[in-house]
Amino acid sequence: MTEQVFDAALALLVMGVGAWSMMAGRITSAVIIFIVYGLLLSLVWVRIAAIDVALTEAAIGSGATGMLLIAAAYKTGRESGARETVSGSLHVIAVLLASSVALGLASLAFVLPGEPVSLAGDVLRSLPDSGLGNPVAGVLFVYRSFDTLLEKIVLLVALLGVWSLGSDRDWGGIPGLKPFAQKHSVLVLLARTLPPIGLTYAIYMTWVGADVPGGAFQGGTVLAAMWVLVMLAGVRQIPRLSSPALRAAIVAGPVVFLAIGFLGFVSPGQFLAYPQGFAKPLIVAMEIALTLSIGVILGLLSAGPSNGKDAR
Amino acid sequence: MLDLFSVACVLGGAILFMAGTIGLLRFPDQLTRLHALTKVDNLGLGLIVLGLLPQFGWLTGVKLFCTWLLVQLSGAIVTQLIGGAIRTREPRR
Amino acid sequence: MSGPLLFWLAGSALIGLGVYGITVNRHPLRKLLALNLLGSGVFLLFGVIARRGAAAGLGGDPVPQALVITGIVVAFSATAIAIALLSQLQSKAGRTSLDDEPPDEEDRS
Numbered sequence: 001m002t003e004q005v006f007d008a009a010l011a012l013l014v015m016g017v018g019a020w021s022m023m024a025g026r027i028t029s030a031v032i033i034f035i036v037y038g039l040l041l042s043l044v045w046v047r048i049a050a051i052d053v054a055l056t057e058a059a060i061g062s063g064a065t066g067m068l069l070i071a072a073a074y075k076t077g078r079e080s081g082a083r084e085t086v087s088g089s090l091h092v093i094a095v096l097l098a099s100s101v102a103l104g105l106a107s108l109a110f111v112l113p114g115e116p117v118s119l120a121g122d123v124l125r126s127l128p129d130s131g132l133g134n135p136v137a138g139v140l141f142v143y144r145s146f147d148t149l150l151e152k153i154v155l156l157v158a159l160l161g162v163w164s165l166g167s168d169r170d171w172g173g174i175p176g177l178k179p180f181a182q183k184h185s186v187l188v189l190l191a192r193t194l195p196p197i198g199l200t201y202a203i204y205m206t207w208v209g210a211d212v213p214g215g216a217f218q219g220g221t222v223l224a225a226m227w228v229l230v231m232l233a234g235v236r237q238i239p240r241l242s243s244p245a246l247r248a249a250i251v252a253g254p255v256v257f258l259a260i261g262f263l264g265f266v267s268p269g270q271f272l273a274y275p276q277g278f279a280k281p282l283i284v285a286m287e288i289a290l291t292l293s294i295g296v297i298l299g300l301l302s303a304g305p306s307n308g309k310d311a312r
Numbered sequence: 313m314l315d316l317f318s319v320a321c322v323l324g325g326a327i328l329f330m331a332g333t334i335g336l337l338r339f340p341d342q343l344t345r346l347h348a349l350t351k352v353d354n355l356g357l358g359l360i361v362l363g364l365l366p367q368f369g370w371l372t373g374v375k376l377f378c379t380w381l382l383v384q385l386s387g388a389i390v391t392q393l394i395g396g397a398i399r400t401r402e403p404r405r
Numbered sequence: 406m407s408g409p410l411l412f413w414l415a416g417s418a419l420i421g422l423g424v425y426g427i428t429v430n431r432h433p434l435r436k437l438l439a440l441n442l443l444g445s446g447v448f449l450l451f452g453v454i455a456r457r458g459a460a461a462g463l464g465g466d467p468v469p470q471a472l473v474i475t476g477i478v479v480a481f482s483a484t485a486i487a488i489a490l491l492s493q494l495q496s497k498a499g500r501t502s503l504d505d506e507p508p509d510e511e512d513r514s
Contacts, residue, residue, distance in 0.1 A: 004407070004411075007411050007412070011411040011412055011414065011415040012415075015419065015422075018418075018419050018442055021438060021442065022422055022425065022426040022435075022438070022439060022442065027432060030438055031438065034438055034441070037442070037445075041445055041449070044412055044415070044449065044452075045452060047412070048409060048412060048452050048455070048456040048465060049456060049459065049463075049464025050455060050456075050464075052470060052471075052474060053452060053470050056473075056474045056477050056478070057477060060477050060478060060481045061441075061445060061477050061480070061481070064481060065441065065480075065481050065484050068484060068488050069484075069488070071488075072434055072488045072491060073434060075495065076434055076491060076492060084430070084431040084432060085429045085431060086429055086431065090429075091429060094425055094429045095429075097424060098421045098422065098425035098428070099421055101420060101424050102417045102418050102420060102421025102422075102424075103417075103421075104417075105416070105417035105420055105421075106413070106414050106417035106418070108413075108417075109410055109413040109417075112457070116454075116457040118457075118458030118459070118460040118466045119467075120458055120459065120460040120463045120465070120466045120467060121460050123463075123466075124463065135467040136467045136470050136471050136474070138467070139467045139468050139470075139471035140471045140475075143468070143471075144471060148475065151475045151478050154478070154479050154482050155478065155482050158482035158483070158485050159485075161486045161489065162485060162486065165489045165493045185393070185396070186389050186392045186396075187389065187393060190386070193385065194385070194386075197382070217478060301485045305489065
């Protein structure tokens with residue numbers, strides 16, 4: 001009973017905050033409300049027994065996306081303070097369209113086919129072969145490893161896309177992220193104390209990801225957050241994008257992933273298949289390389305393309 | 313007895329959080345809103361963590377305590393930064 | 406009403422809100438926000454499907470859950486590209502409107 005009351009309150013809260021982020025007056029407020037919405041949504045994920053998704057939603061959906069959106073809102077949102085919408089009749093049509101979509105989907109809840117289909121049993125049966133304890137990690141790295149590989153490549157392509165939006169002249173230069181100017185700010189203190197803790201936490205999260213909720217993506221996001229903090233506080237220089245070490249870190253994850261994938265041709269005879277008995281160490285090696293790459297890529301995505309010496 | 317302690321502490325924390333949220337929504341200016349927020353961070357979360365401690369083993373207890381410490385650190389510094397930003401903007405208002 | 410059913414309804418409402426936000430708002434950043442809201446609503450529906458597939462001692466079917474994790478990451482990548490395009494549009498054209506008619510004489514698309 002109490003659980004249902006909590007669920008109902010949570011569902012209402014998520015809907016309400018979601019609606020608020022669509023209606024908010026100023027664009028920066030809308031973005032901040034959206035971040036709150038993401039955190040509430042990760043509570044929903046906990047309630048429907050998807051802890052891995054809850055961590056990913058809090059880290060990526062709310063944290064990393066929110067960071068990019070705040071920067072963008074600050075840059076672009078000033079010119080148009082108030083919320084501009086389409087006029088009169090179009091607005092009514094949009095409301096009708098949106099509510100019919102919502103009602104149609106909602107009604108599907110009552111006509112879902114009776115017997116739920118589940119692959120949980122199959123996953124648990126083959127999970128011991130991989131040596132992993134976390135079924136979601138098992139699905140990500142064994143059952144659907146091709147998707148996971150391509151997902152990392154999508155991230156890499158996104159970074160290349162962001163870079164290529166700078167001008168040709170500045171290719172490989174220093175990203176346009178402006179450090180927080182004050183040298184004696186308390187932010188410097190935070191940027192010096194927090195990274196060791198965050199680094200430990202990122203390693204822990206990646207390491208336990210094989211057996212309990214966690215993993216490369218969540219760990220990588222923590223890593224990225226620490227790096228962005230250090231760059232913003234001006235404790236360390238933002239590196240040139242052409243730096244070989246940086247580029248090696250960016251491709252480390254996909255390269256190790258691909259290498260282990262090709263290794264599959266040698267031993268079990270198939271791309272992305274793991275040799276018998278070596279699945280877990282190989283997966284952990286992949287996760288470590290991926291954590292590094294994800295951390296660096298996320299950090300560079302928030303740092304933006306290089307815009308030359310004359311920072312605006 | 314321990315359960316009673318937990319319930320009392322978590323309830324106290326929850327009430328503090330509610331009071332802080334009301335303060336955040338109702339207080340007139342940024343500095344007082346900040347004041348409402350920090351009290352909740354310190355004491356409200358502290359009470360909730362204290363209440364949950366007897367419910368778990370020592371390892372989870374250490375993790376909970378670390379969570380509280382980290383929130384303290386980030387809360388204190390973010391508050392300082394926001395306060396500084398308000399102060400530098402003040403003369404222009 | 407059970408929890409998953411409630412969250413299904415919430416997910417549907419979020420999708421509706423996202424559709425509304427995309428169609429109605431003019432500012433591209435708000436459209437992007439609405440797109441993310443829509444996406445998270447879709448993920449929530451996936452999550453409820455996963456919850457219905459709770460079996461073999463697991464709280465939910467791990468396959469849709471893993472799909473959602475991949476989905477969140479891809480949505481983030483798309484958002485990052487969109488934001489970069491948007492800030493480029495602003496620094497090149499001086500405005501962030503996607504309308505055809507320029508608000509002033511300057512029109513460099």
